[in-house]
Amino acid sequence: MSDSLSDLSSKSIQEISECSNLKELELLRVKYLGKKGAITKQLKALGKLTPSERPKAGQKINILKEKVQSLIDARKIVLADASIQEKIESSSIDVTLSGRKNNRGNIHPISSILYEIESIFHNSGFRVEDGPEIEDEYHNFTALNIPENHPARAMHDTFYFNANYLLRTHTSPIQIRSMETHGVPIKVIAPGKVYRRDSDITHTPMFHQIEGLVIDKDINFTHLKGMLHQFINTFYKRDMELRFRPSYFPFTEPSAEVDILSKDGSWLEILGCGMVHPKVLENLKIDPEVYTGYAFGMGVERLAMLRHEIKDIRLFYENDLHFLNQFK
Amino acid sequence: MKLSINWINEHCKSKFTSSELVEQLTMSGVECETINQKSNEIIKFDITPNRADCFSVRGITNELLAMGLIKQSKNESQSAEVHHDHSVKINISSPKDCPVFATRIINNINSDAKTPQAIKQKLKESGYKSINIIVDITNYVMITTGQPLHAYDLDCINSPIVVRKAKNKETIELLDGSSKTLNESYLIITDQEKPLGIAGIMGGIDSSITDQTKCIVIESAYFNPKTIMGCPRMLNLHSEASLRFERGVDPTIQIEAIDMFTILLNKIAGGENGPITSKISEKHTPKNKTINLRKNKIKKTLGITIPNIEILAILKNLRMDIEENEFGYQGWNVKAPPYRFDINDECDLIEEIARIYGYNNIKESIEDEPIEFKNESSRLINKNNLYNILTEIGYSEVINYSFVSPIMNDLNQNKVGQSMDLQNPLSIEMSVMRNSLLPGLINNLMHNLKRQHKDIRLFEVGKIFTGTKNKINEDEKISGLIYGSRHKEQWGYSSELVDYYDMKGHLEILFESLGIFEDISYKKTNHKMLHPGKSGKILYKNKIIGCIGCLSPEILFDLNLRSDVVVFEIDYSILSNRITHKYKEQKYFPSSRRDISILMPVDIEINTVVRAINTLNIKELSDVVVFDIYDGKTIKSKKKSISLGLIFQAKSRTLTDVEIDEFMININRHIESSFEIIIRK
Known part of the structure; x- marks a missing residue:
């Protein structure tokens, strides 16, 4: 009995110290300490001894049991360390290799600017209005104080479908349509595509404009100047120097072009504006003695060209990925 | 219009540099720039349609006067001597179209006389070729005063001169060698048997001045701008005369211009002058009306108070007739000089005051408005959501022209209505309004393949157009196209080509983001552009909102493409269906x-x-x-x-x-x- 216990002891110590991986170690634990393990069996066999033999023998077995348990625990730590070490050593990667990814797409630069401007105006209380791209003569010209054969019609080389329908030459007809729908007071902007029969390095037959209109009882030129200056500062994210130059639009009077002072000291024209012409208001049965307002319009391509230093407007509509991919 | 700085300075007795002048004029609303030509600087003017009065040296001078930059000098208009009493009879059949028509016969002109160098130089700097002494002087007087003149060879004219509307299909051979067929909308000048010219646009070749011409009839007229308007465009014939007549000339300077021409001609090439004969219809000659200018309206429009004394100074410099109304307390009664026929209303006067006062001297202010809280724009939220999802999956946005070639429209089935065709397209490739965004995307694909891009994913948001008898439909769509490899070429992925299910997955992500995934279904479809076995219509709550599929093998064959091109097109309005779901309580039990x-x-x-x-x-x-x-x-x-x-x-x-x-x-x-x-x- 005693012999077999010491055999068990020396054998288990040897086996545990020679064990080389965690799986084997677990098997050894089962072999000695499991439900049917050798040491467990010894404990169960205590019942066969006389009561006087039992305590001593039991104590010996328990000492062995604890010893084996602690040996296994210690060995486990050693083996776990070794196994982690081995994993690290056997599995390193090339961290400089490029990551797994797919291409990301891009938003068209014109869309980005439209989005930005729409958002700036939305935040200051402007409603966004849309209108048809195929317009009638009345909304595109007549209602805007541009009668038939007026030389101002020559300023807009127009695409026609027939005597009445045409492709809108500016977003200004949306002014008329939104006043027809909502009446006054009104505070709207209207972004959209416009069309003129023109094509060269600075003109494409289709381009984008954003039109704005504010009409209320006490609106005057100082408000127009104040609002546009704030808008331009917001858009350029810095304090900009502006100048207002007299100009001509049939539907505003006084009319002005707005130039910004560029970093190189030259003036760049960026938008047209003015006080809504009393005739336009009268056309809509709005009393110009009570209501006044201002309107403004800007070319989106021009703003994009200035921002990204693009010289040829036609690039916007070639849709070449070499071009589009540059606007991340 | 181009003028040399010297000519302007000579006329104004001033010493402006061209950059001073350009700065001043630009800020008063006359857009111009310096174009350098050797020693003398030339200023090129870009005159807005309302400022017909600026089309001359005199007009620019008036502008400088208005700004108070020069002093008014006495207008010394002179009458030429009269040597004989020969004249042509004039017969105006339509005085409404031609309120003022003046002529003079000048005989025995020295046809060997040469145009003096000083005049030649000025004409050259303004972009005119020297032709002969007579033509050169008509041009010189026109540029100086703004009044176009026309000289006829007297020997080629069979009196009387008639001004009438052209007959239908009447033809005329013009100075520039072209021949035009006219109709009743054109006003013409004729003699007893033949047309002499199209009024206000160009003279005929038959009665034109030659190097041998000794006797002439010089014509100076005021044509109704409404009569001339549009004619140059219809004829595609723009002349220096039509440019001015179409916008309108000063209706009071016709006689003065003939005299100026005569005196200058006599000085250089002699000649014997007849009397000026003219037909003037006072009734049809436009006259500026008196406008009531109210002080409070100036304040209401401009938002500032300009002192009376400044307003008066501005109006005087603009050579307006002014009459005080209640001692200027209420305002003034104002009449513009005849060359400023663009000033008809109070608002025109207010603009004049504002531009001369200086827009930049008007302060800025912000409207008083109550505080208003606004939700974020749902329109922008939807757009942002769409942009984020599609760009993340690799789609780049394109913007195509709304007009395409008819062939591209035929690619698509166009069940509703007919195509919208432009009457005056730039080219056949841009002649009809697109009825789908897909052909544009296919064009973009082909363009980019040529530029050696391999994996292509594109989308576009825009309108498509169809017409029916009573209605034009504009529908906003969003379309996409994918082609090439599923994954960007890289280690660890074998190259696989995109197919229908890639795109369907992309749409599913989009629909999930809107919370409408459960309401979307797909059914097989028959779409002319798509592979019948690999395409489907997309339904939202059982209503068709678009389609998805691989391009038909025929199209792939025509484009010489070897692998599938997958496309979709859906209603943009679907993006506004964003659903907020209620929270469903969920305890976790293992699945x-x-x-x-x-x-x-x-x-x-x-x-x-x-x-x-x-x-x-x-x-x-x-x-x-x-x-x-x-x-x-x-x-x-x-x-x-x-x-x-x-x-x-x-x-x-x-x-x-x-x-x-x-x-x-x-x-x-x-x-x-x-x-x-x-x-x-």
């Missing part, structure tokens, strides 16, 4: 999964099987995934093998194996009896 493989005919859609399983309404069945599809050769022909993963999960307890086995028996029995399929063990 269990069972996989089955089934062998089924290829023509049964997998979704119908999945739907059949769902009709059993097993509420513990939380999801069905299709994780493998195999239609390889080992399977009996016309059969495909699919693998389904069924996931079971109860809301209030952990399911037992026995329960799940029962569900599976049920499911297997149901699908085996519903379809011609075999469940593989």
Whole structure:
């Protein structure tokens, strides 16, 4: 009995110290300490001894049991360390290799600017209005104080479908349509595509404009100047120097072009504006003695060209990925 | 219009540099720039349609006067001597169109006389070729005063001169060698038997001045701008005269201009002058009306108070007639000089005051407005959502022209209405309004393939156009196109080409983001552009919102493309259907999964099987995934093998194996009896 216990002891110590991986170690634990393990069996066999033999023998077995348990625990730590070490050593990667990814797409630069401007105006209380791209003569010209054969019609080389329908030459007809729908007071902007029969390095037959209109009882030129200056500062994210130059639009009077002072000291024209012409208001049965307002319009391509230093407007509509991919 | 700085300075008795002048004029609303030509600087003017009065040296001088930059000098208009009493009879049949018509006969002109160098130089700097002494002086007087003149060879004219509307199909040979066929909308000058010229636009070749001409009739007229307007464009014939007549000339300077011409001609080439004969219809000659200018309206429009004394100074410099109204307390009665016929209303006067006062001297202010809280723009939120999802999956946005070639429109089936055709397109490639965004995307694909891009993903948002008898439809769409590899070329991925299911997955992500995934379904479709076996219509709550599919093999063949191009086009308005879902309380109990493989005919859609399983309404069945599809050769022909993963999960307890086995028996029995399929063990 005693012999077999010491055999068990020396054998288990040897086996545990020679064990080389965690799986084997677990098997050894089962072999000695499991439900049917050798040491467990010894404990169960205590019942066969006389009561006087039992305590001593039991104590010996328990000492062995604890010893084996602690040996296994210690060995486990050693083996776990070794196994982690081995994993690290056997599995390193090339961290400089490029990551797994797919291409990301891009938003068209014109869309980005439209989005930005729409958002700036939305935040200051402007409603966004849309209108048809195929317009009638009345909304595109007549209602805007541009009668038939007026030389101002020559300023807009127009695409026609027939005597009445045409492709809108500016977003200004949306002014008329939104006043027809909502009446006054009104505070709207209207972004959209416009069309003129023109094509060269600075003109494409289709381009984008954003039109704005504010009409209320006490609106005057100082408000127009104040609002546009704030808008331009917001858009350029810095304090900009502006100048207002007299100009001509049939539907505003006084009319002005707005130039910004560029970093190189030259003036760049960026938008047209003015006080809504009393005739336009009268056309809509709005009393110009009570209501006044201002309107403004800007070319989106021009703003994009200035921002990204693009010289040829036609690039916007070639849709070449070499071009589009540059606007991340 | 181009003028040299010297000519302007000479006329104004001033010493401006061209940059001073350009700065001043630009800020008063006369856009111009310096173009350098050797020693003398030339200023090029870009005059807005309302400022017809600026088309001359005199006009620019008036502008400088208005700004107070020069002093007014006395207008010394002189009358030429009269040597004989020969004249032509004038017959104006339509005085409404030609209110003022003046002529003079000048005989015995020295046709050998040469145009003096000083005049030649000025004309050259303004872009005019020197032709002969007579033509050169008409041009010189026109540039100086703004009044176009026309000289006829007297020997070629059979009196009387008649001004009338052209007859239908009347033809005329013009100075520039062209021949025009006219109609009743044109005003012409004729003699007894033949047309001499198109009024206000160009003279005829028959009566034109030659190098031998000794006797002339010089004509100076005021034509109604409305009569001339549009004619140069219809004839595609723009002349220096038409440019001015179309916008309007000063109706009071015709006689003065003839005298100026005569005196200058006499000085250089002699000649014997007849009297000026003119027909003037006072009734039809425009006169500026008196406008009531109210002080409070100036304040209301401009938002500032300009002192009376400044307003008066501005109006005086503009050479307005001013009459005080209640001692200027209320305002003034103002009449513009005849050359400023663009000033008809109070608002025109206010603009004049504002521009001379200086826009930049008007302060800025902000409207008083109550504080208003605004939600973020839902329009922008939707756009942002769309942009983020599509760019993340690799789509780049394009913007195409709204007009395309008719061939591109024919690619698409156009069931509703006819195509919208432009009357005056730039070219046949841009002659009809697009009825789909897809042809544009295909063009972009081909362009980029030529530029050696390989994997291409594009989308566009824009309107399509169709017309019916009574209505033009504009519908906003969003379309996409993918082509090439599923993954960017890189290590660790084998190259696989995109297919229908890639794009469908992209759309599913989009619909999930809107919370409408459950309401979307797909049905097979027949779309002219798409592969009949690989395309579907997309339905939202059973209403068609668009289509998805691979381009038809015919199109691929025509474009010489070897792999699939997958496209979609859906209504943009679908993006506004953003649904806020209510929270469903969910406790977690572990789920269990069972996989089955089934062998089924290829023509049964997998979704119908999945739907059949769902009709059993097993509420513990939380999801069905299709994780493998195999239609390889080992399977009996016309059969495909699919693998389904069924996931079971109860809301209030952990399911037992026995329960799940029962569900599976049920499911297997149901699908085996519903379809011609075999469940593989």
